[in-house]
Amino acid sequence: MKTGLRLQKIEQIITRRYDHIWDCCCDHGLLGFNLLKAQAAQTVHFIDIVPALLTQIENTLQNHWQGDRQAWQVHCIDAGVLPITACSTQPETDTHLIIIAGIGGELLIELMQSLLLLSENHPIEFILCPVHHNYKVRQFLINNKLGLLNEALVFENGRGYEIVHVSCNSGQPLSAVGSIMWDFSDPLHRNYLHKTIGHYQRIAKNPNADVTSILKQYQQLR
Known part of the structure; x- marks a missing residue:
């Protein structure tokens, strides 16, 4: 399956290597596969709540991935309860990137309310691409003191999608209506x-x- 323009842009935004990348709501795992091949993280985690999808992803990885078996993990869990602490070898210094794309803004905010509790104890960055309610999502991030690392506006199948890369440690303010995108x-x-x-x-x-x-x-x- 070909990677769409949204996922391609998310790949382009990732310009450093992390200890862990969490591909939440990963669907068919296309983004995670590409990040795995690019060695964008020590471990790429595929996250979804649909067992059949994750079984398919795991079978594909077992049959075709020829690299280190420790480079990927598959988790059939809610994205709001990522096992970040359990998967961290050095909890205070391990770097994490959490990617959430392809879901509605209100659900994304609901997940972020849980995930932000984890960021109090871990160096975590987020790449978020809601399918709607962009202003509401951005305002939520601003209210929770997340700053901008990067952002992009990408068009796929006649629709525009906003991608924001944010962190609690960024000193650059995030705009509710977008700035550098x-x-x-x-x-x-x-x-x-x-x-x-x-x-x-x-x-x-x-x-x-x-x-x-x-x-x-x-x-x-x-």
Whole structure:
């Protein structure tokens, strides 16, 4: 199966080697396979709650991976309860990258509420790519004092997806509407912003929905 543009962009954002990379909601494991081949981590963890998918991934790895068997692990668990401490050989210094992509923003926030408790004791970075509710996700991250490492706006099958790479140890503020991801010389970026503004303008017609501040922040980007 061919890796889509979203997963390709996530791969490009990963520019250092980690002790552990956790590919959450890994689906068919395409991203994890590529990170394993690229030796992006000492151990790549494949995470999902669908047993059949993980059985397929494990069979593929056992039959085709010719490298170190310790380089991968498969976990059929909820992404909110990653066994980070149990898998760390040096808990205080082992570096972790947690990737969550392809799920809704509200579910992503729910998972992050659990995962952020782990980041109090471990050096953890996150790469997040929700399928919607980007502003809400970003605001949650800001409220929880995560800073920006990198971000990107990628287009796949006619839709725009925001990817944010964040950490509690970053000194660069994260913007609720995006900052370094924008390239307004690109018509796709201009159109994505136009659609986002239109979305909040429609919501603003509901007298019970106060999105004035959100709408203003996006409009100021223009």
